[in-house]
Amino acid sequence: MRLQSVLLLITGILFGSHSWAANGIQDVQWLQGCWQAAGAETGSEEHWLAPAGGSMLGMGRTVRKAKTVAWEFMRIQENADSLTFTAIPSGKPEASFQLLSLDKQRVVFENPRPEFPQRVIYQLNADGSLLGRIEGKVKDQEKGIDFPMQKTACSK
Numbered sequence: 001m002r003l004q005s006v007l008l009l010i011t012g013i014l015f016g017s018h019s020w021a022a023n024g025i026q027d028v029q030w031l032q033g034c035w036q037a038a039g040a041e042t043g044s045e046e047h048w049l050a051p052a053g054g055s056m057l058g059m060g061r062t063v064r065k066a067k068t069v070a071w072e073f074m075r076i077q078e079n080a081d082s083l084t085f086t087a088i089p090s091g092k093p094e095a096s097f098q099l100l101s102l103d104k105q106r107v108v109f110e111n112p113r114p115e116f117p118q119r120v121i122y123q124l125n126a127d128g129s130l131l132g133r134i135e136g137k138v139k140d141q142e143k144g145i146d147f148p149m150q151k152t153a154c155s156k
Contacts, residue, residue: 022081023102025051030105030124031076032056035149038129041066046132046149054078085109085120116143 029051037044043063048056058074072089083099097109097120105124112118118136125131132147 023083023099025054025056025076025078025083027102028056028076028083028107028122031058031107031122031130034152034154035130036152037062038148038150043068045152046147047154048074083107083109087120117145 032048032050035046035048037046041063043061046058046060048058050056054077056076058076060070060072060074061068062070070090072087074088075086077084077086083102084096085099086094086096088094095111095113095115097111100108100110100119102108107122109120110118116136116138117134119134121131121133121135123131123133128151130149130151132149133144134147135142135144137143
């Protein structure tokens with residue numbers, strides 16, 4: 001009887017729901033800071049605040065010919081056991097994407113909605129650069145758009 005109790009305890013530890021197994025906002029803290037879009041006009045950038053209160057807030061702006069042509073407000077939010085990425089791009093309706101995968105320096109969020117994109121990806125590269133990527137299907141064709149960025153000093 002004692003062996004069964006020990007086995008039951010071990011099973012509970014290995015397969016139970018513990019906070020150490022959940023993905024938290026601290027797991028994507030490498031995203032925080034200011035990022036300049038590689039090869040883009042000054043002002044084309046993305047900023048991410050440090051994790052606080054179970055979330056990270058971000059904003060992005062694209063500048064062409066000295067005019068803002070696109071902007072986006074973003075949030076990564078902790079749930080009970082996962083993360084959700086929500087974006088409001090250039091005044092379009094809000095879209096949320098659930099965590100699909102997360103490792104040390106790469107996170108993938110997915111929403112199987114019919115509109116492009118269906119996936120949002122961030123990857124911190126070995127050289128310190130950041131690759132943002134959106135991908136999914138457009139008219140049954142797989143499409144992806146990369147947004148390479150370099151770390152930059154945050155403006156005051």
